[in-house]
Amino acid sequence: MGRFTEQDHADRMERATRDAITAGLAGLLITPGPDMTWLCGYRPPALTERLTLLVLTPESEPRLLVPALERGDAEACPGAGALRISAWSDGQDPYAAAAGLLRPQGHYGVSDSTWALHLLGLQEALPLTSYRALTTVLPMLRAVKDAHELDRLAAAGAAADATYEEILSVRFSGRREREVADDLTRLLLKHGHSQVDFTVVGSGPNGADPHHEAGDRVIEHGDMVVLDFGGLRDGYGSDTTRTVHVGEPTEEEIRVHETVRTAQQAAFEAVRPGVPCQEIDRMARTVIETAGYGEHFVHRTGHGIGVTTHEPPYLVTGEEAPLVPGMCFSIEPGIYLPGRFGVRIEDIVTCTEDGGRRLNNTSRKLALVE
Secondary structure (H helix, E strand, O other): OOOOOHHHHHHHHHHHHHHHHHOOOOEEEEOOOHHHHHHHOOOOOOOOOOOOEEEEOOOOOOEEEEEHHHHHHHHOOOOHHHOEEEEEOOOOOHHHHHHOOOOOOOEEEEOOOOOHHHHHHHHHHOOOOEEEEHHHHOOOOOOEOOHHHHHHHHHHHHHHHHHHHHHOOOOOOOOEHHHHHHHHHHHHHHOOOOEEEEEEEEEHHHHHOOOOOOOOOEOOOOOEEEEEEEEEEOOEEOOEEEEEEEOOOOHHHHHHHHHHHHHHHHHHHOOOOOOEHHHHHHHHHHHHHHOOOHHHOOOOOEEEOOOOOOEEEEEOOOOOOEOOOOEEEEEOOEEEEOOOEEEEOEEEEEEOOOOEEEOOOOOOOOEEEO
């Protein structure tokens, strides 16, 4: 897919500035990380102690302060034409340079990835300024995706689906979890991912740990195996989970898996504009609680996804923000029986004008593997 255009980035920076004003901020201060990449398309060639700062305020066009030795890289970024780029040289005080771009008593939103070194430097240069994390003041900054972003997320989801379809033909029994995880990594890369973020393979009792890392346990006949994997393709995330069984499952295993599948479906069917995020969590949780497994559903129902694989919105009790068309998030209820097995089913879903659309479309039935 082609790169985002200068106009795409200009529109994002303009929208972010408007949102900052609405939130009562003097502006936004963005350091290298997903926010900077999304807003202006700049990704510094190296993450160093040198200050790089995108400043968005209503008084001026977007300004990007960079180390002098990286100015050429900044001027080549996709959003460069919508930026006023300035540089500071080694030996100069970068915080004094940044201070000239800010109000002396301004209240700013700061990207979560900002180093303490830089935030403390700004506070020392402008002691009357104050700062709040973007996740606190603008949690939905990147939550609503445009059509081009949705295309990338759909492509990432399709690549993860193709990976799952292929992994079903791999032998599980008699192999270590990390060997199957290596297969997942290989297949994600084969299907176009540039970065693999995680490959959870939780077999038997290890499946009862939602964030189990694939280890040396040998997968046995009769095991439930939780497969949770994803990464970045064309700069946007994938994240899907399916639970498979080595050989024939027991009646209890079938019942638990069907409970999770029903909960996931109920949550999906609740997706529509205006519904509070916590309502999606409630729908999944109600199904699992009614089946008698409520205490074994130990995490939120979902998280947003975009240029990172975990970001707002979060589908969890207490999150009252409404769903908006273009939001993308996981729906991933699970049941985890300590010392025995776990089951999780996860799709990425986008909110549409009249409901929800899955970006993962492999079967949610319990697959049997060898």
